[in-house]
Amino acid sequence: MRATFHLKTLTVAVAALSVASVASAAGLDRSGQDITAFLQDGTYAETVYTYIDADVSGKDSSGNKIDDIAESYDFFRYGVKADINDTFSIGILYDEPFGAAANYSGNNNFVDQNPLSPRNGEGTNVEVRTESITGILGAKLGENKNLQVYGGPVAQRVKADVKLRGEAYSVANGYTLNVNADQDYGWLAGVSYSKPEIALKAALTYRSEIEHTANSAELYPFVDSLPIPGLSANRSGDIEITTPESVNFDFQTGINPTTLATAKVRWVPWSDFAITPGLYNGFSQVLATLPQGTGIPPEGLDLVSYDKDQWQVELGLAKRLTPALAVSGNIGWDSGAGDPVTSLGPIEGYYSAGLGAKYNITENWAVSAGGKYLWFGDAEGQIPSKTVVSDFEDNDGFALGVKLSYQAKQNFN
Structure with a gap:
């Protein structure tokens, strides 16, 4: 007799996988832009908290020790979804x-060691934060409503602060960039397919790039040491930052009536991404014409850029132990965005292993918790001129997450 894989019970298991299931190391990727809250059945809402702590240490090109530069960070994710009728859904x-969050300290080439400098003792630092709100409208198609198309607008806010300090950056020692918060808009589109009798769900989601034009302020102390017409050590003006497009594939299927297999695949073209401040780029174009500018292209330098695209894969299993309790495990791989890579984030991807559990408090309310251990890939850190200035090996980290969720069936008969 053929087994029926009831979604109501199997969802107890698969939901445990979505807590701390993404903790990306490539480029500036963080949340993984998960949309599975919208793909849940009936009325659904979730609040997810994730905490990530990494140990990223190494040596500079002089052999000096670089203590952990990765600042711990946390973030929230929220999702609400409801069916308007048996065809349309909103979320x-x-x-x-x-x-990004990195901070150099100690006695190394990424800390200003000049006792005559007003920045003496200051270390290289970077902080980038983004926030996104996505509205989604979905329409189920077909006689059995197995196919769904969905899409909607995305509002995104971005801000950044970067400080380059120490002799590793040569003439750029003391450079500072402040990017004020800017909000702009993009879009999302996708298609999903479900087959409830075997608990199968598959979804392919595309998110557009989002172009930001933000107010920024730059300080480049070395500029004033050269009489260059049209350039001064201070500049205020607009900067264009385009956050990348992405593609996510989410898949699950029942193996038996109490066990699910899941897979996630994500692609982000970080090789197309760059942060190019006007003063920093303009001065590097001048340097390209001087003997000390050997290797700098005529078009100047980006402050941050990446050589390769990111691929991320995660595979998991979830098992319902009792009607109220389920456990899960997953393994993952992230390709990183190249090596050597920017000294502001010297990691070449990772391997990971995670565990999670979910407990149904009531028929509608549940709490989930999960953790993941990350083995980071060794990487060489480079400055924008592509000169390798550091080496990072044998680093790791962990991610912890907790989720509170609500789900109720909607009946339109």
């Missing part, structure tokens, strides 16, 4: 998709 999602 609103909030997440923090991209970001």
Whole structure:
């Protein structure tokens, strides 16, 4: 007799996988831009908290020790979804998709060691934060409503602060960039397919790039040491930052009436991404014409850029132990965005292993918790001129998450 894989019970298991299931290391990727809250059945709402702590340490090109530069960070994700009728669904999602948090300290080439400098003792620092709100409208198609198309607008806010300090950055020692918060808009579109009798769900989601034009302020102390017409050490003006497009594939299927297999695949073209401040780029174009500018292209330098695209894969299993309790496990791989890579984030992807559990408090309310261990890939850190200035090996980290969720069936008969 053929087994029926009831979604109501199997969802207890699969939901445990979505807590702390993404903790990306490539480029500026953070949340993984998960939309699975919208793909849940009936009325659904979730609040997810994720905490990530990494140990990223190494040596500079002089052999000096670089203590852990990765600042711990946390973020929230929210999702609400409801069916208008048996055809149309709406949802609103909030997440923090991209970001960076790194801080150098100690006695190394990324800390200003000049006792005559007003920045003496200051270390290289970067902080990037983004927030996104996504509205989604979905329409189920076909006689059995197995196929769904969905899409909607995305509002995104971005801000950034970067400080380059120490002799590793040569003449750029002391450079500072402040990017004020800017909000702009993009879109999302996707298609999903479900087959409830075997608990199968598959979804392919595309998110557009979002072009930001933000107010920024730059300080480049070395500029004033050269009499260059049209350039001064201070500049205020607009900067264009385009956050990348992405493609997510989410899949699950029942193996038996109490067990699910899941897979996630994500692609982000970080090789197309760059942060190019006007003063920093303009001065590098001048340097390209001087003997000390050997290797700098005529078009100047980006402050941050990446050489390769990111691929991320995660595979998992979830098992319902009792009607109220389920456990899960997953393994993952992230390709990173190249090596050597920017000294502001010297990691070449990771391997990961995670565990999670979900407990149904009531028929509608549940709490989930999960953790993941990350083995980071070794990487060489480079400055924008592509000069390798550091080496990072044998680093790791962990991610912890907790989720509170509500789900209720809607009946339109």
